Structure formats: structure tokens, C-alpha cells
Amino acid sequence: MASVESLLEGVQILGKINESHRKILTKEACAFLATLHRTFNTTRKHLLQRRVDRQAEIDKGVLPTFLPETKHIREDDAWRGADPAPGLVDRRVEITGPTDRKMVVNALNSDVWTYMADFEDSNSPTWDNMVNGQVNLYDAIRREIDFNLNGKDYKLRTDRPLPTLIVRPRGWHLEERHFVVDGEAISGGLFDFGLYFFHNAKRLVENGHGPYFYLPKMESHLEARLWNDVFNLAQDTVGLSRGTIRGTVLIETILAVFEMDEIIYELRQHSSGLNCGRWDYIFSVIKKFRNNSQFILPDRSAVTMTVPFMESYVKLLIKTCHRRGVHAMGGMAAQIPIKDDAEANKKAMEGVYADKLREVRAGHDGTWVAHPALAKIATDVFNKHMPTPNQIFKRREDVSVTSNDLLNMNMPGTITEEGIRKNIDIGLGYMEGWLRAVGCVPLNYLMEDAATAEVSRSQLWQWAKHGISTAEGKKITKEYNLQLLQEATERLSSKAAPGNKYQLASRYFATQITGEDYADFLTTLLYNEIVTVGSTAAKL
Structure with missing residues (x-):
């Protein structure tokens, strides 16, 4: 096995390192990052080029469909994803947010089942944000995160267990230019995953849960295969059993929705289900078909979860997940309480309730909120309509979704x-x-x-x-x-x-x-x- 010193040859950290960073950016952790980069970056760049090539095909009018070469995977009823891991059996309400110290404490003190600590869409990836976020999670896992800000104490609760921690690293397309290996910037996703896993995986297992992740922005099952390879190398390196890591994949691209079976299949022993990333999904539809005048959507407010292409996406995701024995997670409630207008706040919260009611009735096993005040609304809905820890047993065999259904942009609404x-x-x-x-x-x-x-x-x-x-x-x-x-x-x-x-x-x-x-x-x-x-x- 190569020595740490030899692995560090060619590694440069171009961002400033303060004292708190040093417990994260250790020689051993940086050597692990270098190994991830050298092993997987070529494949990552190849997969990113596939995205470019696929876009060129779409611009020529070749619409996405279910892959003929993987038909045998979709039609095989025998295989399943992994059984739910400790701390992930019941996920009825998940809170999401960035990894600043205050957010980490507030999220872990919320009345939710899991907290998705986000290095991606709700985070600006400055060097300080990325490394400080790692410090904050490291401290939280060890219950060393308590602090005082402007005279107010922030402390992790001790009266009951904390929510299960799930981390969302950056997508495959982003780089971390402050960390260079052999003259190349490391993948942002590998940087985020690698530091968190290296320092915390064994401690998390000792605490009763494994290292769990949300995986964003994928466009094909081959990109899920790459994550699975990363998981295997990481577990082998630190001496954890394969399958200890779990990954929930955000289905937030129009191409990934045609490969959901295949994505779960690639991650099988590491799969903890799929999530409806609704806003990124709408973005992906517009982005991929931006040159096609047949795919023009009305005002954002009109593109609800009940319009044809969104409803088809939800139904197929739930059916696919439950057929494979894994969770089908719902989307984000992005509302913030309106403190200075009671009537407007009442209307907004009624909208949240209706959205969560739609999700649980459709068969989702849990949902997202962005603010602790919304947790009770979501909890009340799911507790009433999902008395079991999840509803994976709802197979949704009544659902039949075609390629045309997923691409049906007919809906009411105008552009104003x-x-x-x-x-x-x-x-x-x-x-x-x-x-x-x-x-x-x-x-x-x-x-x-x-x-x-x-x-x-x-x-x-x-x-x-x-x-x-x-x-x-x-x-x-x-x-x-x-x-x-x-x-x-x-x-x-x-x-x-x-x-x-x-x-x-x-x-x-x-x-x-x-x-x-x-x-x-x-x-x-x-x-x-x-x-x-x-x-x-x-x-x-």
C-alpha cells in the first residue's frame, strides 16, 4: 500500500487553512482525497462529456426514452434495493439546509426524523463555507458543536435522540479549485464526500447510524455506478463492510427519470431510495429542451405538481421505488412563516398542508421542509395518513407511465x-x-x-x-x-x-x-x- 507521504505528492491546497481546518485537512484525509481523485476523475470527466453529447442529440430532435439496452433490468422483478438502514426506516419529515454552525444546531434540534446537511444547492461553495461545514458536522457528530452567538447559547438537545444525519455533496459537474491533485482541481462531490466519510464514518456507525448521503444532479445510471464504485473503495479503505454507506438519489433531471430502475440497480446494496427534486427537475426540462419550441412552460407558479409531466414523474418514481423495496421521498416545502401578516401566513401554511397531503396520499414515504416551523404541519399530515414507518408496501401497480406521459407539457397557464x-x-x-x-x-x-x-x-x-x-x-x-x-x-x-x-x-x-x-x-x-x-x- 502506498504511504501517505507518497500519496500527497502532487497535492496542493490553495485555500487558507486556519486552526479549526487542520483537524479536517489532515495528511491522512488529504491522501484519501488524492486516491479518490486519481481513481475516479477520468471516469467523471468522461461522464460529463456524455452529457454534452446527449444534449447535442436532443438539440437534433432525439427525445429521451427508456433505454432498450437495460430493458432486462426494468423487467426483472427479482432484484431489490437494500433494506432500510438504521435511522432510515422512518423518514417521514426531513429538514434541509446549509452547514453553517447555527443551521446545523437548529436543524438537529428540530422535530424531524432526518437532517440533510447541504453542501450543494443551498450553499455557496466558498472555501471557508466548504471546510467550515465539514468542521461543523465533525463537531456535531461528537456533540462538540455548542457555541454562543451574540449572547445566545446554541446547544444540541439531550432529552431525545437527534435526527439522522444525511449529507448532500456537490454534483459531478462542480470542482473544488482550492484542492488540486496532479495539476487538476478535485471534483467538488469527491471532496465533500471524502472528507465527511473519512473522518466520520466509523464514529457514525458507533453512534448507531451509518454514513448516509443524498446524491444530486445525476443524468444517467452510469453516474450512479460511479458513486457506487466510490462507496466501495471508501468502505474498503477504512475497513467498513460494503453496504454500510447508503445513498438516496435525487431524481432531478429529465434524463434520470427514464433510468430510475437502473439507478437503484447500480446502487443496490447502497440504495436508500429516490427523491422528487421538483425544482431542479423543472429546470432540467427547460434546460434540455430549451431549443425546442414544443417544450415552453408557462409562469413558474403554473408549473405545479399536478400538471401532466410532473404528476407522471411522481407516480413513476413511487412505483419504481416501492417495487424495489426502497423509499420514495417527496419534495420541498420552501415556504417561510409570514410573521407580519396572519391571513397571508394562514393561506401559505394551508398550501403546505395540501402539498404534503397530496404526497402522502400518492404513496411517498416522507417529505422535505426548509424551515423548522413547517415540520409540525408535515408531521401531522404524515402521522394521520401514514401510521406505519413508511409505506413501501404500497406497490402502485395501478400506475402505467409512458415516455409520452413524461414529456407531456400540456397544461393550463400563461406567460405574464x-x-x-x-x-x-x-x-x-x-x-x-x-x-x-x-x-x-x-x-x-x-x-x-x-x-x-x-x-x-x-x-x-x-x-x-x-x-x-x-x-x-x-x-x-x-x-x-x-x-x-x-x-x-x-x-x-x-x-x-x-x-x-x-x-x-x-x-x-x-x-x-x-x-x-x-x-x-x-x-x-x-x-x-x-x-x-x-x-x-x-x-x-
Whole structure:
């Protein structure tokens, strides 16, 4: 076996390391990261190129469908995913949020069953955010996270068990440019997974739960296979049994929905089910078909979970998961309590209740909330309609979903000037926060993250690309979008605190709403602005 020192040859840390970081960025942990990179980065880059090639096919009119080469996997009734792991049998309410120290304590003190600590969509991946997040999770697992902020004590509760911890690393497309191996930036996902697993896997098992993950943004079962290979190497390296790790896959791309059986199959002994990542899924539909005038969606508010293509996605996901014996998790309630308007708050909370009622009746085994105040609503709904720890036994054999069902964009709704302005405000507001290292931004009493910002900019791009007219009769053009963006920039920046990033965000956003250039992700478009690479590498 190669020595730690030999594995560290070619490793450079280009971000600053403070004292708290040193317990995370140890020589042994960095050597483990280097091994992950050298073993899997070539495959990762190949899979990313497959995404580019597949997009070129779609642009030529080749629509996605169920894969003929994996038909035998879909039709085989014999195989199953893994039985639910300790701490993941009952997941009826999961809270999600970034990994800052306050959020970690508040989430783990919430009346929920699991907490998804998010290094991805609700996080701005500055070097400090990424490493401090690892420090916070390390401390929380060891119950060493208690702290005081502005005179207020934050302490983990001791009166009952804490929620099960699940970590969402970054997707395969993102890099961590502050950590370089042999001249290449490491995958952000491998960086997040590797540090968390290396330091905490054995302690988590001792605490009664294993190392559990949410896996984002995948577009094929081959990308799930790569994660499975990563899991096997990681477990073998530290001496844990294969199958100790569990991964729940977010089905948040239009291509992945056609490969759900195959994704569970690739992860079999590591699978803990699938999740409906609703906002990223809508983003993916717009993104993949952005050049096709047959796939133009109305205002975001009209694209509900009950429109044909979304309802088909939900039904097929639940049927697929339960057929394979794994959890089918519902989507996010992004609402924030409206403290200064009781009537508006009542209406918003009734909407949350109705959404969770739809999910549990459809057969979901659990759901997401973004704010602790929503946990009780979700819990009440699931407790009433799901008295068992889950409802995997609901096979949904009544469901039959075709390729055409998944691609059926017929729905009520129009494109309005109000919808354009909302998209601009959301996209601009989120990007401004992200550039200030804030990855989860409250806007209009909704917790907006990267997924909703992506929906906003992709709709604006597509409407301009195809010259759509609004319900008011105004043709949407490049010039029109840019005019409304300038108005929003001036309005929002004039009200914001000094040092805000609205002008910078606006310059980037302006390149994405004209129907011309289209970045693969907003996060990759903006990433250079938050990279803080030093002139020399930090010493390990």
C-alpha cells in the first residue's frame, strides 16, 4: 500500500487553512482525497462529456426514452434495493439546509426524523463555507458543536435522540479549485464526500447510524455506478463492510427519470431510495429542451405538481421505488412563516398542508421542509395518513407511465409580465446572495436556492429565444428582458446594504436571459468570483 507521504505528492491546497481546518485537512484525509481523485476523475470527466453529447442529440430532435439496452433490468422483478438502514426506516419529515454552525444546531434540534446537511444547492461553495461545514458536522457528530452567538447559547438537545444525519455533496459537474491533485482541481462531490466519510464514518456507525448521503444532479445510471464504485473503495479503505454507506438519489433531471430502475440497480446494496427534486427537475426540462419550441412552460407558479409531466414523474418514481423495496421521498416545502401578516401566513401554511397531503396520499414515504416551523404541519399530515414507518408496501401497480406521459407539457397557464419580473427578481436576488457566500436566500417568504434560480433564468432565456408573447401581448425579446433586469437591479441595489453584489450579479445574469449564450449551470458561471486561491500552497 502506498504511504501517505507518497500519496500527497502532487497535492496542493490553495485555500487558507486556519486552526479549526487542520483537524479536517489532515495528511491522512488529504491522501484519501488524492486516491479518490486519481481513481475516479477520468471516469467523471468522461461522464460529463456524455452529457454534452446527449444534449447535442436532443438539440437534433432525439427525445429521451427508456433505454432498450437495460430493458432486462426494468423487467426483472427479482432484484431489490437494500433494506432500510438504521435511522432510515422512518423518514417521514426531513429538514434541509446549509452547514453553517447555527443551521446545523437548529436543524438537529428540530422535530424531524432526518437532517440533510447541504453542501450543494443551498450553499455557496466558498472555501471557508466548504471546510467550515465539514468542521461543523465533525463537531456535531461528537456533540462538540455548542457555541454562543451574540449572547445566545446554541446547544444540541439531550432529552431525545437527534435526527439522522444525511449529507448532500456537490454534483459531478462542480470542482473544488482550492484542492488540486496532479495539476487538476478535485471534483467538488469527491471532496465533500471524502472528507465527511473519512473522518466520520466509523464514529457514525458507533453512534448507531451509518454514513448516509443524498446524491444530486445525476443524468444517467452510469453516474450512479460511479458513486457506487466510490462507496466501495471508501468502505474498503477504512475497513467498513460494503453496504454500510447508503445513498438516496435525487431524481432531478429529465434524463434520470427514464433510468430510475437502473439507478437503484447500480446502487443496490447502497440504495436508500429516490427523491422528487421538483425544482431542479423543472429546470432540467427547460434546460434540455430549451431549443425546442414544443417544450415552453408557462409562469413558474403554473408549473405545479399536478400538471401532466410532473404528476407522471411522481407516480413513476413511487412505483419504481416501492417495487424495489426502497423509499420514495417527496419534495420541498420552501415556504417561510409570514410573521407580519396572519391571513397571508394562514393561506401559505394551508398550501403546505395540501402539498404534503397530496404526497402522502400518492404513496411517498416522507417529505422535505426548509424551515423548522413547517415540520409540525408535515408531521401531522404524515402521522394521520401514514401510521406505519413508511409505506413501501404500497406497490402502485395501478400506475402505467409512458415516455409520452413524461414529456407531456400540456397544461393550463400563461406567460405574464409579472412572471418575467418575478423570475428576474429571484434569479438576481439569489445570485447576489451567492456571490456574498450565502447559498440559501429568503425572497417573498420562500427559501430560494440554486434550483429555483435556475428555473428563473432558464425560462427567461427560452422565452427570449423563441420570441414568446406575454398574455398582455408584449413580445419577449433580448432587449425587453435586459430592460426589466436593469430596472430590477437599480430597484434592489438602491434598497440593499452597502457592499451588496447586485451590479456584479446583474452583469452575469444579463448574459443568461437573452436567448443566446447559456451556461451549463449558474454555479459554474459564477464560481470564479468566489474562488480565493492563494499565491502559494498551504502546508499540510
